Amino acid sequence: MARRKKIYEGKAKTLFEGPEPGTIVQYFKDDATAFNAEKRDVIEGKGVLNNMLSEFFMTGLSNIGVPNHFIRRLNMREQLVRACEIIPLEVIVRNFAAGSLSKRLGIEEGTPLPRPIIEYCYKDDKLGDPLVAEEHIAAFGWASQQDMDDIVSLALRVNDFMSGVLYGVGIKLVDFKIEIGRVYEGDFQRLIVADEISPDSCRLWDMETGQKLDKDVFRRDLGSLTDAYSEVAKRLGVMPKGATPMKPTLIN
Numbered sequence: 001m002a003r004r005k006k007i008y009e010g011k012a013k014t015l016f017e018g019p020e021p022g023t024i025v026q027y028f029k030d031d032a033t034a035f036n037a038e039k040r041d042v043i044e045g046k047g048v049l050n051n052m053l054s055e056f057f058m059t060g061l062s063n064i065g066v067p068n069h070f071i072r073r074l075n076m077r078e079q080l081v082r083a084c085e086i087i088p089l090e091v092i093v094r095n096f097a098a099g100s101l102s103k104r105l106g107i108e109e110g111t112p113l114p115r116p117i118i119e120y121c122y123k124d125d126k127l128g129d130p131l132v133a134e135e136h137i138a139a140f141g142w143a144s145q146q147d148m149d150d151i152v153s154l155a156l157r158v159n160d161f162m163s164g165v166l167y168g169v170g171i172k173l174v175d176f177k178i179e180i181g182r183v184y185e186g187d188f189q190r191l192i193v194a195d196e197i198s199p200d201s202c203r204l205w206d207m208e209t210g211q212k213l214d215k216d217v218f219r220r221d222l223g224s225l226t227d228a229y230s231e232v233a234k235r236l237g238v239m240p241k242g243a244t245p246m247k248p249t250l251i252n
């Protein structure tokens with residue numbers, strides 16, 4: 001088989017040219033990084049779990065009419081997605097205070113926010129993805145006003161969907177990050193949800209115990225990351241066979 005052309009290698013995923021024009025194969029690695037890659041490790045099974053979980057969330061979003069890049073899962077670690085121009089912003093939605101918001105504003109983690117708060121970070125690893133205001137986005141032309149309206153609407157729909165689905169399995173969606181891509185259809189263009197939606201990019205707390213089931217387990221050394229992600233996958237019914245060879249007790 002001809003070797004596939006690698007388009008981009010990121011911290012947690014590698015992108016390859018897809019089989020048809022306008023498609024990309026997204027390969028989920030086991031690498032975990034935090035604090036702008038200062039902390040790193042390889043966590044067996046993480047890529048498989050994120051592949052399955054992102055498929056689950058993106059498929060659900062498609063089913064309620066929220067456009068996104070997911071086409072189909074190819075195997076345990078790869079999915080076929082639609083190629084798009086990524087807008088250089090991390091779009092963060094918060095329902096409860098945590099992480100950098102708690103630090104920045106001195107609000108105790110877990111405090112409910114009066115309404116969902118959307119924040120933007122400029123995607124640039126060298127700068128550590130700095131927080132930016134809509135003024136910067138407009139002034140530097142990263143997105144137009146129409147784009148920003150569409151981004152807010154997509155972000156809030158993703159938030160409502162994810163919050164509801166996770167609530168159904170006893171998990172609180174504290175916050176999450178999405179990325180947005182631009183696709184061209186004839187003379188038109190539109191924005192879609194891209195990248196991934198997984199416990200790598202969300203804060204997920206058990207509703208009863210407050211136990212963390214997301215990447216904070218890795219960031220803050222709170223135990224096994226695969227156990228945490230497997231728990232999310234198990235509750236959502238997307239636990240893949242053989243995904244956690246180290247912890248067979250969780251597969252049932």
Ligand code: UDP
Nearest residue numbers: 092098099100101175176177200201202203
């Ligand atoms: N997040 C992410 N990638 C980033 C930064 C943040 O996926 O580069 C997610 C993070 O997992 C959390 C939310 O966005 O669910 C808010 O993160 P925060 O700004 O609190 O940053 P952190 O505390 O992770 O530095």
